[in-house]
Amino acid sequence: MLKDLGQVGLWLSEQGLDAADLDEGRLKQHLSDLRKSGRCRVAGPRGMVPLLTFLREAGVVPVPRVTPSPAEDLLERYRWWMESERGLSASTMLRYGNTARRFLTEQAMADGEFAPYGLTGADLNAFLLRECSRVSAGSAKGRVAELRSLMRFLHLHGVIPMKLGGAVPPVGGWRFASVPPTMATGDVQRLMDHTPRQGTVGVRDYAILMLVARLGLRSIEVARLLLNDVDWRCGEIVVRGKGRREDRLPLPVPADVGEALVAYLSGARPRLDARHVFLTCRAPHGPIRADLVGDVVERACLRAGSPKVGPHRLRHALAADMLRNGAGLTAIGQVLRHQDLATTALYAKVDFIALRAVAQPWPGTEAA
Structure with a gap:
C-alpha cells in the first residue's frame, strides 16, 4: 500500500x-x-x-460534497426520529433503517422518481410477500414491526395522507408451535475441546465460547461486555441485555469461565485503553461486533466436524441441559434473563424422557 x-x-x-x-x-x-x-x-x-x-x-484530500437524494434525506430524518423520539438502540435503528431503505427503493419509485406519497396497502402487501418467501417466520414478523414504524413516521410527518400502519398484515407464526433446537452436552463439549487455547485468536475465541455455552449470553451481550462488568471479588458478571437491561450473573463453579477470561485478559488481549472486554485481533483494534460471535461458533463447528450451528443454539443447549439435571423453569428463566416465564416454558418441550412419563396412552393402545 x-x-x-x-x-x-x-x-x-x-x-x-x-x-x-x-x-x-x-x-x-x-x-x-x-x-x-x-x-x-x-x-x-x-x-x-x-x-x-x-x-x-488526514485533511490532504478534500471530502467531496454530496447532495443527498430525496430518499436519503427522508431516511436520515427517519433515523433522527427513531433516535430522538423513540429512543431506539443503534443496532435496532440500523435494522429498521435497512428495511426502510429496501422498502422505499422497491415500492416508492414511480417512473424513476421518488414518490412515497403514493404508497398504498398493496405496496405493503407486495413487499411482505417477497420478504416472507426468503426469510423465516420470526424475521418476517420483524419486518411487520419495522414497516409499521416507518408508516407511523411517514404519516406523522405528512409524507403520506393515510395511516397505513394498520394496513400492514400480520405474519402467521404461533408461539410454542415448534421445539427449540438444542445440542447434546457432548456436542457442546466437543466444540470446546476443538478450540485452540494458544495464540491471540484462540484464547479469545475460547473465552467467548465459554460465555455463550456456560452462561447463555447472547451475541450482542458478549460484544457489549466491559472490563468493569466483571466483579472478580464477588464472582459476578454484569450482562447488558435486551431492552437496555442490566442483570448480574454469578460466575459458575468450577471456575472455567473465569479462568478463560483471565487467560484472555492477562496475555492475549491487545494493550489498549478500550473498556470493552473483547477486541479485534487485527488492526485497527477495537470492540468486536456481535456477528463475530457467530463466526467463532462456526469455526469451532468446522474444527470439530460438527454440523454448523449459531451461538443461539448453545443457549438452547444450556437450557435443555439445566432441565435434564432437574432445574426448574424459574431458575432457567433467571439464567437466560427472560422477562416472561412463558418464554422459558418453551423449553419444557425438549425433555422428551420426562414428557413420556406423563403422556397418556391413546385409547385402545398400550403405552409406548
Whole structure:
C-alpha cells in the first residue's frame, strides 16, 4: 500500500497536479495509465479506497460534497426520529433503517422518481410477500414491526395522507408451535475441546465460547461486555441485555469461565485503553461486533466436524441441559434473563424422557 501511495504521488507530479486534486476519477485514470504502461499487477479501484480514505481523514484530500437524494434525506430524518423520539438502540435503528431503505427503493419509485406519497396497502402487501418467501417466520414478523414504524413516521410527518400502519398484515407464526433446537452436552463439549487455547485468536475465541455455552449470553451481550462488568471479588458478571437491561450473573463453579477470561485478559488481549472486554485481533483494534460471535461458533463447528450451528443454539443447549439435571423453569428463566416465564416454558418441550412419563396412552393402545 505504501508502494501504491508512492506511485500515485509520482503520477500526480507527472500530471502537474497537487494531492488536493485527487479523487476517484483521477485514481481510475492513474490505474488505467499503469495498465497501458505494461504493468501486470495493478490494484483495482476497491484496493485504492483505503488510501483515498486515509488522505481525506488526514485533511490532504478534500471530502467531496454530496447532495443527498430525496430518499436519503427522508431516511436520515427517519433515523433522527427513531433516535430522538423513540429512543431506539443503534443496532435496532440500523435494522429498521435497512428495511426502510429496501422498502422505499422497491415500492416508492414511480417512473424513476421518488414518490412515497403514493404508497398504498398493496405496496405493503407486495413487499411482505417477497420478504416472507426468503426469510423465516420470526424475521418476517420483524419486518411487520419495522414497516409499521416507518408508516407511523411517514404519516406523522405528512409524507403520506393515510395511516397505513394498520394496513400492514400480520405474519402467521404461533408461539410454542415448534421445539427449540438444542445440542447434546457432548456436542457442546466437543466444540470446546476443538478450540485452540494458544495464540491471540484462540484464547479469545475460547473465552467467548465459554460465555455463550456456560452462561447463555447472547451475541450482542458478549460484544457489549466491559472490563468493569466483571466483579472478580464477588464472582459476578454484569450482562447488558435486551431492552437496555442490566442483570448480574454469578460466575459458575468450577471456575472455567473465569479462568478463560483471565487467560484472555492477562496475555492475549491487545494493550489498549478500550473498556470493552473483547477486541479485534487485527488492526485497527477495537470492540468486536456481535456477528463475530457467530463466526467463532462456526469455526469451532468446522474444527470439530460438527454440523454448523449459531451461538443461539448453545443457549438452547444450556437450557435443555439445566432441565435434564432437574432445574426448574424459574431458575432457567433467571439464567437466560427472560422477562416472561412463558418464554422459558418453551423449553419444557425438549425433555422428551420426562414428557413420556406423563403422556397418556391413546385409547385402545398400550403405552409406548
